[in-house]
Amino acid sequence: MRLSEFCKGIQLGEEACRIIFGFRLEEEEYARWKEHFRTDRHSFFRHVTGEAGYRQKLLYLFARFAVDAYEEYRMRGIDDRVYFDTFSDIRIWSEVCFRDYGEYGIEEYNWLQEHVSLRxxxxxxxxxxxxxxxxxxxxxxxxxxxxxxxxxxxxxxxxxxxxxxxxxxxxxxxxxxxxxxxxxxxxxxxxxxxxxxxxxxxxxxxxxxxxxxxxxxxxxxxxxxxxxxxxxxxxxxxxxxxxxxxxxxxxxxxxxxxxxxxxxxxxxxxxx
The missing domain is CATH 3.40.630.120 (Aminopeptidase)
Structure with a gap:
């Protein structure tokens, strides 16, 4: 699953896509954030939300986490339609973020952890x-x-x-x-x-x-x-x-x- 395919599949808007594809994060740093999320989510959210522009960073990270979750979906034999429908919440909450804060990103981060954890x-x-x-x-x-x-x-x-x-x-x-x-x-x-x-x-x-x-x-x-x-x-x-x-x-x-x-x-x- 490519990130571009994922964004198209959840029908993410143009501006939110621009934020994701324009976000600059080295792969080693992404791997550290992903491991931080996996091992201590409370600490992960505290550190991310302490940064400027955290809503955009969370949009990028959750999109990447969702792409990474695709392999587990395939291993479990879960249909792609369920995958895209489930992660359409990233689109929904990015739009809610724009409505409430005037910027595309993710504020409802505690909720979205359930999706990427396949719960x-x-x-x-x-x-x-x-x-x-x-x-x-x-x-x-x-x-x-x-x-x-x-x-x-x-x-x-x-x-x-x-x-x-x-x-x-x-x-x-x-x-x-x-x-x-x-x-x-x-x-x-x-x-x-x-x-x-x-x-x-x-x-x-x-x-x-x-x-x-x-x-x-x-x-x-x-x-x-x-x-x-x-x-x-x-x-x-x-x-x-x-x-x-x-x-x-x-x-x-x-x-x-x-x-x-x-x-x-x-x-x-x-x-x-």
Missing amino acids: LFRLGRMQFQPMAFDGESLKVGNYLVEKHQLVLNVHIPEGEPLTPQEVIRSISMARHFFRGIPSVYVCHSWLLYPGLSQVLKADSNIMKFQQLFHIYESDEQSREAERRIFNRLEANPEHYGEETNLQRAAKALLSAGGRLGSGCGVYIPDMI
Whole structure:
């Protein structure tokens, strides 16, 4: 896998590509950074983010790490489509970095370490991450989710609409991809906050997604919903924009003293 092929495969924008191909790093130095990442990630991130222009350096390094991960994908027999879809997060987060900081690069570096370590995969519209269930034992229908049992953590990257058809397609792909892991899907997200029913119609894609899950916990203090809906946080909700119906409804709720938090839920196909 060549770096140019990788950038084309994840549909990285022209300016972000220019940063990567214009970055000057000797191979010996790259090897040292890669080993530092492999052996002590906390120290690695501390050192990189202590440098000027660290967001661009992280964009370059994560692109290189992703290219290096391709051989492991091939050894595991994982399809190229899954590879490019998974690492399209580098494109997504480079664009988020431009939106939030006015420059292409990577700020969401802790998250992307999961991708290059082959601990997270995008299958269709959603991402899946094997993990030990960290809640207390939970009865869902006739199924008991045990504390510390292996489950699939679900993440929803920015992008295309979260239609019911795409959700079911992703779940079907995950059941095939993660053979041997129980089809127990756990999600911690603002999309599962029960109070969203105050700002969204019942037939919206988000509410249909939420209705799949048995919601077992809510976090009223989380402001993830505000960050995702408005792309920033404001102390005074009156300062939020009103460019979409969701923004207008959410702003009205928050301005009236309401809250938008997050929720934790479990989805077990054919058992709920």
